[in-house]
Amino acid sequence: MNVIVLCFLVLLQVVMPCVGQTFENVTKLYDDLFSSYRNNITPLNNQSEPFEITLAFYLLSINSFREVEETLVLTGGLAIVWKDTSLSWNPVEYGNINSLDVDSKDVWLPWFYLQNNAKKFEPVGFDSAFRVNINSSGFVNYSPGSILEAKCQTDISKFPFDTQPCLLEFLAWGGGATFYKLISFFEEVNLDFYTKDSNWEVVTRKTYAQIEPEGYYKFHMSLSLKRKPMYYIIMIVLPTMLLSFLNPLVFLLPVESGERISLSMTILLSYAIFLTLVSASIPASSNPMCFLLIVMIIIMLISGLTKNKTKGRYSYGL
Ligand SMILES: *[C@@H]1O[C@H](CO)[C@@H](O)[C@H](O)[C@H]1NC(C)=O
Ligand SMILES: *[C@@H]1O[C@H](CO)[C@@H](O)[C@H](O)[C@H]1NC(C)=O
Ligand SMILES: *[C@@H]1O[C@H](CO)[C@@H](O)[C@H](O)[C@H]1NC(C)=O
Numbered sequence: 001m002n003v004i005v006l007c008f009l010v011l012l013q014v015v016m017p018c019v020g021q022t023f024e025n026v027t028k029l030y031d032d033l034f035s036s037y038r039n040n041i042t043p044l045n046n047q048s049e050p051f052e053i054t055l056a057f058y059l060l061s062i063n064s065f066r067e068v069e070e071t072l073v074l075t076g077g078l079a080i081v082w083k084d085t086s087l088s089w090n091p092v093e094y095g096n097i098n099s100l101d102v103d104s105k106d107v108w109l110p111w112f113y114l115q116n117n118a119k120k121f122e123p124v125g126f127d128s129a130f131r132v133n134i135n136s137s138g139f140v141n142y143s144p145g146s147i148l149e150a151k152c153q154t155d156i157s158k159f160p161f162d163t164q165p166c167l168l169e170f171l172a173w174g175g176g177a178t179f180y181k182l183i184s185f186f187e188e189v190n191l192d193f194y195t196k197d198s199n200w201e202v203v204t205r206k207t208y209a210q211i212e213p214e215g216y217y218k219f220h221m222s223l224s225l226k227r228k229p230m231y232y233i234i235m236i237v238l239p240t241m242l243l244s245f246l247n248p249l250v251f252l253l254p255v256e257s258g259e260r261i262s263l264s265m266t267i268l269l270s271y272a273i274f275l276t277l278v279s280a281s282i283p284a285s286s287n288p289m290c291f292l293l294i295v296m297i298i299i300m301l302i303s304g305l306t307k308n309k310t311k312g313r314y315s316y317g318l
Contacts, residue, residue, distance in 0.1 A: 025095040030102070033087055033134075039108050042179070043084040050181035053110055054081040055170070057186075057207050057221045061195045063147065065164060065225065067283030070154050071118040072166045072223075077145030078112060078124055079185070088138030099135045107132055109142055110180065112219070115169040119149040124170070157288045160232030163203060163224055170219040182209035182217035189221055200225040236278050236292065243271050244299045250306050268303045275300065 044051050056079040063073040084107065091098050109132075111123035125144020133141040152166035172180055189205035206222045250264045275296055282290055 022095055022097075025097055026100065029089060029094045029097055029100060033089065033100075034102075034106060037086060037107075039106060041108060043082075043086055043108055044179060045085055047179070051179045052082065052181050052183060054183045054185045055079070055112075055207075055209065055219045056184070056190060057168075057219075058143075058145070058190045058193055059202070059205070059223075060145070060193050062197045062200050062202075062225065065154075065200065067154050067156050069118070070152060071149050072152050072164075072225075073147065073149050075145070075147050077143055078170065079141070079143045080110060080112070081139055081141050081185070082110065083138050084108065084134070084140050085138050087134050087140065089136050091136045097136070099133055101131050101133050104130045104132045104142060104144075107134070107140055107142075110172055112170045113173040114148055114150060115171055115173075115218070116151045116167070117149065118151045121173075124148070154283070155288065156283045156290050159283060159290045159292055160227055160229040160236070163226045165204075165222070165224040168221040168223070170221070171216065177216040180217055182219050184209045184219065189223065199228055201228060232281070236281070239274060240292070240296055240299065243267060243274065244302075247299065247303050247306060264303065264306050268300070271296075271300050271303055 042051070058077045058079060060075040060077065063075060065072050087107065089097075111126075113121060113123055123144075125146050128144070128146070130142065130144050135141075148168065150166060150168050152164065154164055156162055171177060184207045186207060189202075189207055191202070191205070194202075202223065203226045204222065204224045207220065208222075209217055209219045211217050246267055247264075250260055250267070253260045253263065278296070279293075282293055
């Protein structure tokens with residue numbers, strides 16, 4: 001028994017210094033890298049060579065789409081990779097450490113702004129803490145995420161069968177933008193961490209970086225979202241059709257019965273009430289107007305006309 005404990009202790013003595021050494025290695029590496037590093041100077045060695053930054057967009061969820069304010073609210077993250085030559089090391093000198101995680105405040109970061117922002121104009125992930133990963137060749141991987149509110153023009157004319165396109169444009173606003181050469185890592189928005197939405201379906205999701213006529217690069221993310229229409233079909237489209245079928249049935253009643261006025265009045269009134277109920281869920285935008293709303297107004301108009309017509313006949317019958 002004692003022999004086993006002794007063996008264990010000996011083993012522990014052998015193992016412990018190893019763990020300690022690895023930690024020492026990391027600490028030494030950190031000290032060597034950052035003792036003279038300045039995190040507010042762009043790591044640009046040669047001004048005439050483009051500074052390449054690779055970007056990708058991860059969509060996590062679609063939070064809401066506000067038709068009236070024309071804004072799309074989503075949670076997403078950028079994955080940004082660039083090379084910082086002063087942050088490379090030889091892994092053999094540090095016990096084969098290939099990568100190092102540090103606080104993003106320690107290193108220089110490129111700041112990307114959402115250009116068509118509808119909320120706060122600040123770099124993506126500016127107010128949250130993220131860690132960066134550096135590998136021994138000096139590549140820094142920074143993945144800031146945020147809840148983004150983007151301004152997108154909406155077209156609700158086909159509501160509830162509409163598809164809304166939205167383009168999110170990211171750029172390094174201000175200093176530095178002209179040196180950067182942006183590269184899109186994927187051709188599509190990454191959905192690995194996406195939580196499905198019950199109101200919207202993602203139809204297209206492209207990402208690309210392109211040079212603008214002004215001479216700097218922009219990273220684009222083009223989304224188009226298709227509305228899931230079932231709720232609106234049951235709540236709005238079906239009752240509208242039903243009431244519009246009821247309207248001409250007024251003429252089936254004999255002229256003498258006198259029930260025509262009361263039936264057409266009832267249809268008109270129920271329609272007016274239905275319209276006030278429904279208008280709350282139809283997006284109130286007039287550019288362009290919702291087709292469904294126009295149909296409903298026309299049906300109401302026809303309903304009013306048939307009422308007049310029956311009244312005329314009725315008085316004539318008298
Ligand atoms: C900077 O880059 C240009 C173009 O690649 C090259 O011709 C020049 O020699 C470089 N200068 C230095 C100091 O490395
Ligand atoms: C780093 O770790 C290795 C063993 O993995 C050790 O030989 C070396 O001395 C360590 N270096 C430092 C600076 O601690
Ligand atoms: C560091 O990361 C870059 C970009 O992801 C990759 O191309 C390179 O091979 C990596 N280097 C090492 C030593 O892992």
